[in-house]
Amino acid sequence: MFIFGHVGFTTLAARGVEKVTGEKRMDYRLVVVGSILPDLIDKPIGRVLFESKFDSGRVYAHTLLFVLLLTGIGLYRLWRYDKIGALILAGGSALHEVFDRMWMFPKIWFWPLISPQLGRAANGAVPAARMAWVYSEFQGLMTDPYIYVSEIMGFLITVYFVVRLYRRHGFSVFFRTGKMM
Numbered sequence: 254m255f256i257f258g259h260v261g262f263t264t265l266a267a268r269g270v271e272k273v274t275g276e277k278r279m280d281y282r283l284v285v286v287g288s289i290l291p292d293l294i295d296k297p298i299g300r301v302l303f304e305s306k307f308d309s310g311r312v313y314a315h316t317l318l319f320v321l322l323l324t325g326i327g328l329y330r331l332w333r334y335d336k337i338g339a340l341i342l343a344g345g346s347a348l349h350e351v352f353d354r355m356w357m358f359p360k361i362w363f364w365p366l367i368s369p370q371l372g373r374a375a376n377g378a379v380p381a382a383r384m385a386w387v388y389s390e391f392q393g394l395m396t397d398p399y400i401y402v403s404e405i406m407g408f409l410i411t412v413y414f415v416v417r418l419y420r421r422h423g424f425s426v427f428f429r430t431g432k433m434m
Contacts (some may be wrong), residue, residue: 255394256289261407263288263348264414267341268433278337280431287345291315291353315355316364320347352403 267284270276286293294314299307313319320343327340355362393400414433418424423434 255404257411258403258407259288259349259352260285261410262352263345265410266348280338280341281427281433282431283338283341284345287342288349290342290346291349311358311361315350315353315361317362320350
């Protein structure tokens with residue numbers, strides 16, 4: 254998935270959790286950041302800074318260990334300070350990994366349990382021409398129904414929430430508090 258799929262579906266899931274549990278502390282700014290956090294961390298590392306080593310946009314933050322660490326931090330902060338922000342980030346990142354179908358890449362998802370190293374040796378990727386990944390990502394967007402359908406649906410969900418904020422004059426509240434009106 255790309256950005257709209259992650260943001261739209263994660264926001265919808267968070268809204269559902271908020272409605273079912275009655276939780277009033279949901280910060281949708283953290284929901285949005287959590288939904289793309291693995292890509293915000295891994296794309297620069299694996300596609301730009303250390304492209305020759307990893308040749309992948311799925312590195313450390315796409316592992317189950319990353320989500321478990323965030324969840325552990327979130328549970329500690331909930332227990333110690335009664336704050337749920339880190340749990341929101343963990344939930345968004347967990348959904349990111351689900352939407353990326355990381356179980357299909359067990360050497361990455363279960364790192365370091367299955368394979369002690371990430372990169373080509375771990376995921377079997379073959380070195381590509383510099384920045385060739387941009388073309389392959391675009392090609393996937395145009396040809397893979399899982400990607401383009403989820404992006405369209407995620408875009409529509411995101412537009413729904415943005416229009417809802419606009420109609421209720423809720424942008425300032427959203428940016429100040431993270432509340433979805």
